[in-house]
Amino acid sequence: MFIVSLTYIAPLGAVDQFIPEHVAYLDEQYRQGHFQLSGRKEPRTGGVIIATVESRSALDDILAQDPFYRENLAEYEVTEIIPTKSSEALASLIEG
Incomplete structure (x- = not known):
C-alpha cells in the first residue's frame, strides 16, 4: 500500500x-x-491518495497518467507502508 502526497507547485488558477x-483520472483509478x-x-x-497496487513501478506508471503530473502542476511524495492494524471498517486493507 502506498500513501501519495501531492504538493502543488503551480498557482491554484x-x-x-x-x-x-x-x-476523471481519479474515477478511472478507483474503477x-x-x-x-x-x-x-x-x-x-x-492532496493525498491511498493506493493499493502491486509495486512502486506500477504506481509510478499510474501517477504518470495524472494530468497534474503531465502538466507539471504538482510534486509527488510516495511512502510505502505495510498495514498491520486498522479499524474494523478498513480491515480489508490489512495485508495477510
Missing part, C-alpha cells in the same frame, strides 16, 4: 483548469481498484 480531467481513498489537503496545497 493553473491547477483549477485541470480539476475536471484530474477527477480499476488502484485507489482506495483520496482528498485535498487543508489548507489547499495539494
